[in-house]
Amino acid sequence: NNAGEIQVAPLRGLAHEHFESAMNLMFWAPVNLSLAALPHMSQNGSGQIVNITSIGGLISIPHLVPYSCAKFACVGFSTGLAAEVRSRGIHVLTVAPGLMRTGSYLNAKFGGKSKAEFAWFSLLGNLPGMSIPVETAAKTVLVALEKKQFQCTISLPAKMLAAASSLMPDTTRLMMSYANAVLPNATQATPLVAGKLLNATMNTAFQAFTSLGKRAARRFNE
Numbered sequence: 001n002n003a004g005e006i007q008v009a010p011l012r013g014l015a016h017e018h019f020e021s022a023m024n025l026m027f028w029a030p031v032n033l034s035l036a037a038l039p040h041m042s043q044n045g046s047g048q049i050v051n052i053t054s055i056g057g058l059i060s061i062p063h064l065v066p067y068s069c070a071k072f073a074c075v076g077f078s079t080g081l082a083a084e085v086r087s088r089g090i091h092v093l094t095v096a097p098g099l100m101r102t103g104s105y106l107n108a109k110f111g112g113k114s115k116a117e118f119a120w121f122s123l124l125g126n127l128p129g130m131s132i133p134v135e136t137a138a139k140t141v142l143v144a145l146e147k148k149q150f151q152c153t154i155s156l157p158a159k160m161l162a163a164a165s166s167l168m169p170d171t172t173r174l175m176m177s178y179a180n181a182v183l184p185n186a187t188q189a190t191p192l193v194a195g196k197l198l199n200a201t202m203n204t205a206f207q208a209f210t211s212l213g214k215r216a217a218r219r220f221n222e
Contacts, residue, residue: 006104008065008121009111018111018192019066026070031077038085047090048145051078055098055158059172062180063117082150090145094151095141098129098158099124103217105210106195112186118198119206120183126213130157134216176185 007018030051041047056064058070075094082092106222110117124130132155144152153159165172199210207214214221 006064006108007111007192008063008108008117009114009190009192010063010180010183012067012112012186012188014111019069019094019097020068022066023073026067027035027077028075030074034077038090041090042085045089049078049081049090049092050095050141050145051071051092052095052097053078055096055153055155055161058096058153058162060176060189062176063112071113079151085199091145091148093141093149095144096131096153096158097137098153098155098161100137100154101126101131101133101212101216102220103215103222104219105213106147106199106217108195109192110195111190111192113184114193114199115198116184118193119202122195122199122210122213124208126214131155135219136211142213144161164204 007014007022023156034051035048037047041049051074053074054071055061055115056068057073062066071204075096078092078094082094085092105118105122108121110121137154140152140154153162161172164175185203199207
């Protein structure tokens with residue numbers, strides 16, 4: 001999920017380098033790895049490539065625009081690659097998960113009104129129903145590979161967002177604008193703050209609501 005490169009802030013709280021860093025990790029890393037592996041897979045006449053993108057690569061989420069740009073690019077690469085290499089016996093699966101409880105919010109970086117940005121992002125990333133356990137996501141990916149699917153979207157909220165964006169694009173963009181209106185606003189660029197630093201400033205109630213995420217962070221060494 002590349003949490004170290006998730007930068008949560010309105011566009012006025014971000015700069016050019018934030019887009020560049022997101023693209024370097026979440027687009028160029030899978031591209032370079034895939035291109036390095038393809039000659040060996042082609043020689044063997046078989047192979048499996050799994051690109052973990054995001055629901056943010058199917059619909060752009062307010063305050064996550066650099067992340068979404070990189071994930072959209074990765075989706076485009078992965079889906080195009082799947083068509084081009086199938087004749088060589090190579091299968092490419094594009095995975096678009098919603099929020100997963102990995103504890104990654106602690107390593108994300110937050111700008112603008114950083115504490116308020118951290119609060120909404122962390123709560124959504126920890127609440128059951130809005131986020132899913134990593135084990136559930138892993139099992140879904142395995143089933144998709146066994147069925148030779150080209151794409152799988154993980155979690156009910158992610159599937160609903162993807163369907164809404166495909167069937168009602170204008171309505172979905174309007175919904176995103178309403179969501180943006182209630183998110184923290186910032187009038188200028190501010191330094192990004194790491195989630196772990198912000199977490200230390202949050203109250204006891206917040207720590208209780210995000211306990212599942214902290215447990216996951218310990219398990220997965222986030």
